[in-house]
Amino acid sequence: MKISMTRKSRFGVAAALLFLAVTASACGAGSISPPASKVPTDGSSPSAAATDKRVPIEKNPPGDIPDNLAFVAYTNKAGSYAFTHPEGWAQTGANANVQFTDKLNGVNVDSLSASQAPNVANAKSTDVPRLKKSVPAFELRKVSAVTLPGGTGVRIVFRRNSEPDAVTGKVYRDEVEEYSVFKSGRLVRMDLYGPVGADNVDAYRTMSQSLSIR
Numbered sequence: 001m002k003i004s005m006t007r008k009s010r011f012g013v014a015a016a017l018l019f020l021a022v023t024a025s026a027c028g029a030g031s032i033s034p035p036a037s038k039v040p041t042d043g044s045s046p047s048a049a050a051t052d053k054r055v056p057i058e059k060n061p062p063g064d065i066p067d068n069l070a071f072v073a074y075t076n077k078a079g080s081y082a083f084t085h086p087e088g089w090a091q092t093g094a095n096a097n098v099q100f101t102d103k104l105n106g107v108n109v110d111s112l113s114a115s116q117a118p119n120v121a122n123a124k125s126t127d128v129p130r131l132k133k134s135v136p137a138f139e140l141r142k143v144s145a146v147t148l149p150g151g152t153g154v155r156i157v158f159r160r161n162s163e164p165d166a167v168t169g170k171v172y173r174d175e176v177e178e179y180s181v182f183k184s185g186r187l188v189r190m191d192l193y194g195p196v197g198a199d200n201v202d203a204y205r206t207m208s209q210s211l212s213i214r
Contacts, residue, residue, distance in 0.1 A: 063104035063198035079111030117182035150211040151183030
């Protein structure tokens with residue numbers, strides 16, 4: 001009789017353990033959800049990688065700045081600089097940093113104190129790495145020394161993906177001419193940009209040649 005009871009107890013314990021195992025397995029299976037989108041741990045957004053892919057260059061690029069467009073003077077007291085820009089362009093920014101834009105074109109200017117004029121070697125070792133880290137789909141085209149009426153420095157030409165158009169969401173391939181000009185302990189950085197292939201040579205020349213540091 002004792003043997004029979006012992007067997008029943010063993011069978012009961014085994015059955016209970018089997019039931020618990022099956023139940024736990026079922027609960028675990030029920031908690032599995034479809035794989036979620038991977039969230040980068042470096043603080044970037046999930047779409048950040050897509051911005052590193054160069055968007056195609058337009059065959060008939062828009063964005064030509066009209067040759068007959070009038071230019072108006074602008075002075076930035078905080079940054080100790082002045083230049084002319086196309087009339088009617090929208091202004092944003094504050095203090096020493098200012099930006100004028102119109103559709104796909106723009107100019108961004110910033111100013112900071114410096115002890116000496118930049119040169120090609122420094123631009124390649126310092127500025128180019130800075131741009132690589134901060135510019136979407138960065139592509140270096142040229143680094144050269146430059147002398148403007150406003151001072152001496154370097155000119156870096158590079159390409160990037162533009163910000164998405166506010167209306168259409170379209171992204172264009174931009175070409176940027178970045179002038180870093182030094183005079184009297186002041187470094188002014190002027191970025192002129194528009195779609196690759198757009199005819200903006202004259203407008204860019206007018207703006208860069210008009211830059212003065214005070």
